[in-house]
Amino acid sequence: MPDNIKLADTQHIVRGNDAEVATLDPANAEGLPEIHVIRDIFEGLVIQDKDGNVIPGVATSWETSDNQTFVFKLRQDAKWSNGEPVTAHDFVYSLKRAVDPTFASANGWYLKLTMIQNIAEIIEGEKPVESIGVKALDDYTLEYTLESKVPYFVAMTGHTSMMPIPKSVVEKYGNKWVSPSNIVSNGAFTLDKWVINERIELKKNPEYWDSSDTILESVTYIPFENQTAAIMRYTAGGVDITSDVPTHLASKLQKEQPDAYTVVPLLCTYYYAFNTTKAPFNDERVRKAASYTMMRDIITDGITQVGNIPAYTFTHKYIAGFEASQPEYARWTQTERDQKAQQLLADAGYGPNNPLNIKLLYNTSENNKAIAVGIASMFNKNLGANVELENQEWKSYLVARKAGEFDVIRASWCGDYNEASTFLTLLTSDSDGNYAFYNSNEYDKAIENA
Template sequence: MERLKNKITQAVLLSVGLTLASTSFSTFAADVPAGTQLAKVQELVRGNGAEVASLDPHKTEGVPESHVIRDLLEGLVNQDSEGNTIPGVATSWETTDNKLFTFHLRKDAKWSNGDPVTAEDFVYSFKRVVDPVTASPYAWYLEMTNMVNAKEIIEGTADKETLGIKAIDPYTLQVTLTTAVPYFVKMMGHTTVKPVHKASIEKFGDKWTKPENFVGNGAFTVANWVVNERIELVPNNYYWDNAHTVLTKVTFLPIENQVAEMNRFLSGEIDITYELPNEHYKRLAKDHAESVSIPGNLCSYYYGFNNAKAPFNDVRVRKALSYAIDRNVITKFLLGQGQKPAYFLTPEIVAGFHPQMPAYGKLTQKQRVQEAKDLLSEAGFNKQNPLKFTLLYNTSENHKKIAAAIQSMWKKSLGVDVQLENQEWKTYLDTRRQGDFDVTRAGWCGDYNEASSFLSLMQSNNSSNDPKYNSAEYDQIMNKALLSTNDQERNALYAEAEVVLAKDMPIAPIYQYVKARLVNPHVGGFPTNNAEDKIFSKDLYIKQ
């Protein structure tokens, strides 16, 4: 659907890092195209992969949570179906130096209890994220924005009240950064920087997310939540653009088994799946081509080594295991939906950045395996002393199949003895965060469309750096890159960072995602060109 030209211009300016003059926007929402026949029942059912760990945006870190929270809470900016940055609670914003940003909030934005959404709500929420008491797993995200004192507050050396954010008046928000960040506005579309209702949290504490207590400012609100069964949302009648919301109910189902999810889709119970079973892809593409959706996705799939634990603190062991993975077998035969083999962390779909293929990626698989054997032997592992460890993955048939395939590759090529261990989503996240693993399956989806959204993950101060990678060289390169406002210089530094990752191999990149799922053709407004897979139910509708 065509979008307003000034919004596209705003997104383009942001993506290339130009300084913005004062820019304002008229409100806009996705409307149903003229002539569309709507179904009598406007209820949508979505598979969501796993039971959410929380609906508190400041205490989550996963994709399943973001899918639901995106409907419940609205930040300063949103994205359209093309991935362009468009107004959310903020109708306009300006900066002259990419360090001081002023956001002008819409005066008709309300919480689901009728309270007005004000600049103070964002001040409270941002301070809550960085407050060590909150223990937000994504607190580092505020640090990555270079917001004044975010780092010091997170480390406990400064008071949260010193954060570089203030309300000029109820509808004007000002954010101050220590250094220029030309893509800062893009970063404001992330789950972590969505506002929460202060009075509800003060009254109910951690129980504020229960349906009977929930107060949000998004297009929908929580009507029912049965753990491990369903989350049901209904329209927020106080939402500023509620008149354009077509759906009357949205249900998220936590289905971890892709075959079960597929069967429920084919029987008409589900309208949009979280993904699809790899082994059924060819049949689905043939028999249900109208329902198979496979856009590119801003995500990388990798295995993380526990760099702080022997023997994975030995780069030779990490390289040997990475080299022995036949990525072509994974992408062409096990997946076969358009995924690309990955030899670097940043996916090639990232705007403006083109990673260079590292030396090991240019070798044949036979050559990589020979190098792997030599490296493992040098590290002291052989037939008499085989390497043994556990590979952790979260419960999913697709992850299980990939793990089993790589387990077989390691056994056949290197004689490595690998035990597979799966855990349900919440437990798996806790285990990874605590560093209680040898090797773990992981995936990372960009929080904004810029290479730093991936490469910052491996900085030593990033709380999501579960592999515990700690490199002064890497940190120095990334710190320099994040201070640069020159796109060419920044991308050159990002390329250097990828070279260091290939040298140190703290993780084994495996493939670049596509987002393969099933979408019923009767779902209208579904975005097929949003690299971050940001789906807003307020933009969807059911056709006859």
């Protein structure tokens, strides 16, 4: 904390969250609403600084000589919120629970990407959980053995699914272990109250190893699926931070509140996924036609207006060490794209006498709606498509997304670590993050051999 900063008497911050969290179990966290809170109350081996660099969390150091065997040294002052020590055994238990097919973690696909020895076979039920390539060499030394070299493995351990959880508490309370009266965590804060669809209250964890440098005493998360409501609450002084700005207010807020309005770069891609398992988007020509029709610059400059960059590749353009080759159509004019889209659609058998009928699903949000309305208009104008828009609150949306109950779905992905594979592996056939259900043996092999 800078010397010239005078702190307020009460160190409490109220933060607007994107939606009501679906879970606070680190092994099952899928979306940003959950991850925002979980990162406050749990801590993995490593964390990130404000610039996205990997820095020590529970681990004080790590070493590898071959990028295949990694040994982490844990800090001996790390404690659970009940005062008990956080040990290497907690990390082993947490990972074994997450990969156990009887638990069926929502992040099993991610854990497979770590290439930890036997992890894929364990998740598929083909090998016993005890055969996983992780072990506690002693209370404060943890060793991972991988099946192949993964140079960025250390960064991968920061994912929520690899955070430690307290074995005794989980086994005592089962699925209710994350309720305020039961939960034990190891992060800078602990869960104090959780009022569904109203607020989550956290309080400072005095047992946290860096508690002396934790300035805030408490944090409140308020779920907002309506961004205008969040801004109104902010303007009235009821919220200190809100991370999503309504598209129709972006320019106004930028001018009227220049000190408060801050654009922070995120390693995220906002995209639309086509359901490749059924017509019409099981036809590559239709998928290309729809993609060509999306006027990315109109969406970023005319609808969102918050500094988004038009994307022509799924992997973020600013990811470390990555330079994506742009597709040919990125250099076309929009007129050329539209003409090609109409030709592809006609070749696929669609036209005025057989129009596309599309169900477009998005999770409740003013900004998501604004983009969806814009894209539906583009589909209708250039492709003659009939588009049905459907919005669902976050938890229902997750269920529908998993079940494939859509033709087109709004989605986004934020890199779990700063390396291209965090995006590229998402579209492999066995990835649970593959919302389009895209299946290509050629692509899978290319990723495997990369």
